[in-house]
């Protein structure tokens with residue numbers, strides 16, 4: 085009942101906490117169940133992907149944000165049935181070939197991987213499309229969004245702001261794909277410190293001369309920008325090799341060989357991409373009429389449905405013992421079991 089006391093004390097003091105995360109859309113009523121550090125909210129008569137929500141009140145993430153923002157904080161997080169595979173964070177100096185390797189992976193395994201589309205304040209290059217390569221944005225807008233908690237991580241890189249929104253990672257996982265993040269070392273450090281469990285790979289150039297050649301041959305930067313990126317590369321390579329952020333270091337000398345090593349460390353060597361392997365979570369549809377009770381880590385949702393001549397009762401048992409992640413954005417690891425028949429199962 086610690087959480088109940090905490091909530092009561094906040095209400096008495098008339099504290100208005102900073103609310104992080106995307107709020108659930110309004111609905112025709114809801115049931116709420118109190119846990120140790122969060123409140124489970126079951127929306128009545130909502131779509132299957134919008135039924136289970138958590139209001140994080142005293143989770144690790146909320147405590148971190150409270151410290152960072154200096155205010156009381158609560159955070160919305162959508163409950164998702166099942167788990168997602170760990171995202172892959174790829175870092176390395178500009179021009180080393182991260183984007184090239186990621187494109188190869190996505191081309192060979194289109195149904196397995198999805199790209200986390202970052203936000204940036206830098207101007208688009210000729211072939212770059214808004215919403216595909218980046219979400220191109222104004223600095224003032226991005227700064228506001230950073231304050232509102234939209235980003236999992238952000239950093240100032242080569243003079244511009246770059247950031248990964250919570251949504252960018254979660255839409256990929258919700259589609260049943262494994263998310264790939266192309267971010268700099270500062271961003272990788274932030275993700276390492278966040279609640280997102282990931283695999284961290286650092287891509288190294290064979291030499292500074294070769295890195296410079298690749299950057300120049302790419303022809304996308306001005307001379308001034310090339311020099312800035314090369315200066316930053318020195319420090320990034322040192323940090324990439326010496327810090328304990330990264331699980332793997334990949335040397336990108338010969339592209340094909342490097343790509344083969346990348347596939348090997350992801351367990352994809354010899355893997356033939358055939359039919360789409362979807363890890364999309366199972367879904368339940370909760371009817372408008374239901375009552376909720378809690379037994380330890382199990383939530384029993386009793387549904388009442390009236391037929392022509394009889395009223396039948398069915399129940400779903402929602403297991404919340406293996407919740408993963410928590411805020412920001414999604415709480416994964418929910419599982420359910422149907423007790424009795426359930427017409428509403430999709």
Ligand SMILES: Nc1ncnc2c1ncn2[C@@H]1O[C@H](COP(=O)(O)OP(=O)(O)OP(=O)(O)O)[C@@H](O)[C@H]1O
Pocket residue numbers: 176177178179180181182183184185298299301302336337338339340342
């Ligand atoms: N192993 C390689 N050998 C030769 N050229 C390469 C190799 N890998 C990538 N390249 C080339 O180097 C250039 C830079 O690659 P890429 O754009 O993928 O780098 P990046 O690490 O994503 O850079 P940034 O961080 O600036 O986005 C491209 O023109 C690409 O074709």
Ligand SMILES: Nc1nc2c(ncn2[C@@H]2O[C@H](COP(=O)(O)O)[C@@H](O)[C@H]2O)c(=O)[nH]1
Pocket residue numbers: 175176177178182202203206237238239241242246247248266267268269270271272
């Ligand atoms: N911390 C973050 N770094 C990011 C993100 N998106 C990209 N990047 C890194 O920026 C540089 C430059 O990229 P470019 O497209 O301008 O060449 C590169 O190292 C990327 O990895 C992000 O969301 N967060």
